[in-house]
Amino acid sequence: MEKVRIGLxxxxxxxxxxxxxxxxxxxxxxxxxxEVDEKQKKVAEELGIKFYKNYEEMIEKETLQGVILALxxxxxxxxxxxxxxxxxxxFVEKPIAPSVAExxxxxxxxxxxxxxxxxxxxxxxSSLVEKAREIVTGGQLGRLVGVTITxxxxxxxxxxxxxxxxxxxxxxxxxILINLIHEIDNLRYICGEIDEVYAQVSNRIRNFxxxxxxxxxxxxxxxxxxxxxxxxxxxxxxxxxxxxxxxPLLYSDFGNCYNFFGTDxxxxxxxxxxxxxxxxxxxxxxxPITEQGYKIPREDPYIKEFSHFCRVIQGKEIPRTxxxxxRRTLEVTxxxxxxxxxGQPIRL
Amino acid sequence: xxxxxLGLIGMGMIGKLHAETMSKMKDIEFVAASDAxxxxxxxxxxxxxxxxxxxxxxxxxxxxxxVVIAVPNELHLPVGATCxxxxxxxxxxxxxxADLESxxxxxxxxxxxxxxxxxxxxxxxxxxxxxxxxxxxxxxxxxxVGVTVLWSLYKPKDYFKGPFAWRAQPxxxxIRINLIHEIDNIRYICGDITRLYAEVSHEARKFxxxxxxxxxxxxxxxxxxxxxxxxxxxxxxxYEANTGENLxxxxxxxxxxxxxxxxxxxxxxxMKKFFYRDxxxxxxxxxxxxxxxxxxxxxxxxxQIRNFCGVIQGTEKPKIDGVDARKTLEVAxxxxxxxxxGQAIVFx
Numbered sequence: 001m002e003k004v005r006i007g008l009x010x011x012x013x014x015x016x017x018x019x020x021x022x023x024x025x026x027x028x029x030x031x032x033x034x035e036v037d038e039k040q041k042k043v044a045e046e047l048g049i050k051f052y053k054n055y056e057e058m059i060e061k062e063t064l065q066g067v068i069l070a071l072x073x074x075x076x077x078x079x080x081x082x083x084x085x086x087x088x089x090x091f092v093e094k095p096i097a098p099s100v101a102e103x104x105x106x107x108x109x110x111x112x113x114x115x116x117x118x119x120x121x122x123x124x125x126s127s128l129v130e131k132a133r134e135i136v137t138g139g140q141l142g143r144l145v146g147v148t149i150t151x152x153x154x155x156x157x158x159x160x161x162x163x164x165x166x167x168x169x170x171x172x173x174x175x176i177l178i179n180l181i182h183e184i185d186n187l188r189y190i191c192g193e194i195d196e197v198y199a200q201v202s203n204r205i206r207n208f209x210x211x212x213x214x215x216x217x218x219x220x221x222x223x224x225x226x227x228x229x230x231x232x233x234x235x236x237x238x239x240x241x242x243x244x245x246x247x248p249l250l251y252s253d254f255g256n257c258y259n260f261f262g263t264d265x266x267x268x269x270x271x272x273x274x275x276x277x278x279x280x281x282x283x284x285x286x287x288p289i290t291e292q293g294y295k296i297p298r299e300d301p302y303i304k305e306f307s308h309f310c311r312v313i314q315g316k317e318i319p320r321t322x323x324x325x326x327r328r329t330l331e332v333t334x335x336x337x338x339x340x341x342x343g344q345p346i347r348l
Numbered sequence: 349x350x351x352x353x354l355g356l357i358g359m360g361m362i363g364k365l366h367a368e369t370m371s372k373m374k375d376i377e378f379v380a381a382s383d384a385x386x387x388x389x390x391x392x393x394x395x396x397x398x399x400x401x402x403x404x405x406x407x408x409x410x411x412x413x414x415v416v417i418a419v420p421n422e423l424h425l426p427v428g429a430t431c432x433x434x435x436x437x438x439x440x441x442x443x444x445x446a447d448l449e450s451x452x453x454x455x456x457x458x459x460x461x462x463x464x465x466x467x468x469x470x471x472x473x474x475x476x477x478x479x480x481x482x483x484x485x486x487x488x489x490x491x492x493v494g495v496t497v498l499w500s501l502y503k504p505k506d507y508f509k510g511p512f513a514w515r516a517q518p519x520x521x522x523i524r525i526n527l528i529h530e531i532d533n534i535r536y537i538c539g540d541i542t543r544l545y546a547e548v549s550h551e552a553r554k555f556x557x558x559x560x561x562x563x564x565x566x567x568x569x570x571x572x573x574x575x576x577x578x579x580x581x582x583x584x585x586x587y588e589a590n591t592g593e594n595l596x597x598x599x600x601x602x603x604x605x606x607x608x609x610x611x612x613x614x615x616x617x618x619m620k621k622f623f624y625r626d627x628x629x630x631x632x633x634x635x636x637x638x639x640x641x642x643x644x645x646x647x648x649x650x651x652q653i654r655n656f657c658g659v660i661q662g663t664e665k666p667k668i669d670g671v672d673a674r675k676t677l678e679v680a681x682x683x684x685x686x687x688x689x690g691q692a693i694v695f696x
Contacts, residue, residue: 156631215564215572223551227574234608261581284504
């Protein structure tokens, strides 16, 4: 089968690593990249792909099947819509858009022009998440009663400085929109729809316009409930980044950051230890508990994700994170932010 | 100094534990024990103490300095008030009373009769909890950012059967029986709770009483906390399952509390402190240092009785008096109410 012809829009901090990964994806023919900053031309040359300063020129001149948008959030909808109108399938980095209304416009444009959207929640392609989903949805924990998530770590001062100071601002910055959205998407993917949220949010440590800490409760459609504790200003490794080792630039102790609790068993994640009572006549807090491990293959989630995008374009697969799905993750995440502001629970 | 003369009222599960504790203490006089059920005579005899079927007879006949009261919650007020009128100092099992009004009346009765009212939140006497309090309040982990508490122990079926059927009814569940300990620990270690929201569920067991709770709290000073509790999942994580304090419960080496500060994190009961040694290398890309905290283990129940005696002799202050314990009960009841109403609760 012929390779899928892909164009990349945005060859900056995010787009450059994407380009390098795309070159490794078997199904993908990375044809060209567009980037307003002409200095990035050397990256394109190095990778042997064409370079455009103007994305409109790229999508007009090149025969492409899909585009990957690695752009600031506020450009997702306008550029995504322009590409959809040209019949190009869309890969949009998370969050799908800065607001639900913009997400809706993008989704509608994709529908009208009969193109697919895949939203870049790459953790859905982590083998750890895939396994956790299989265990939970496959009933290996019995009925899910609850889940707890901790995302606690220390971002260095430089994270919020210089060109990155937008991360301090309410518009698009802060750990809820940047980081928590991943946890929410993981939860939705593994445990199902979230229909109620409550959050206490605080900025008293960093004193930035955005939050630095949040304590959250959730209710799932299934009836399960959960808690999420989030902070980016404590020296901790109890977080996705500090336990999974999936980001080689960050330090990890391979501990646990999620707990899933079911009526028949619980699961420690990402160590993937399932706890249950092996003897049905000896069930209860005074009896020994058995621990079962799982072998998880180590795979690069980005390669899997982009190769999935190519197969979506070929019509072989349906998007793992559709536009509607990405929109819902955004909606839940924004509701958490709003609950923190109003002090009231929000039913979705 | 003259030995303190103590009596015990109620010889159920926790009463028996008090009896065994007091019988082993050389520096006190365990004068007598009482229980409406005559079958407990045997235990009293074995432990070398007098037995009464009527506590009124016991406090009428014997000269006592104080009583330990371990009767069902709704009897806390009547039995406590009767003892107070007799001028007896009181160590009342937790919770202080069945409701806030009864707690107020008991506090009043103790005040009027000038007797001590101490409440059996025994965990405050655990040296590990005391050390945690010292670390948090002493600023050793910087400003407190947040706390996470996990409690997932599986109550066996017979826990709810026969004479214990009340445990499946409203008021007999894990909020008042188990969660109240967690609330008291947080209050003791960090300070008062100013705001809370709770999701309460009974979906798993389908009993009238709750089986799973997820909570978000705000603590005076601004830190936030999450508590997740379930008594219907094989998690084996929680104070009883991890501290080794009561070996009736199967033990797993896991942490059930995390205290997150700006300068460090402390885990409990692992009693390890995590921090970045070099402030120039503080952040998620750097290795985290780990330091053990040395603690001499000591039985909290013995220390509790010793504190009670010290208070009677006027040499010590109670670790937790009636007014303090009433606040713990108030928070536990507010959690129940928040779960029922779906509203956040703010404390004045």
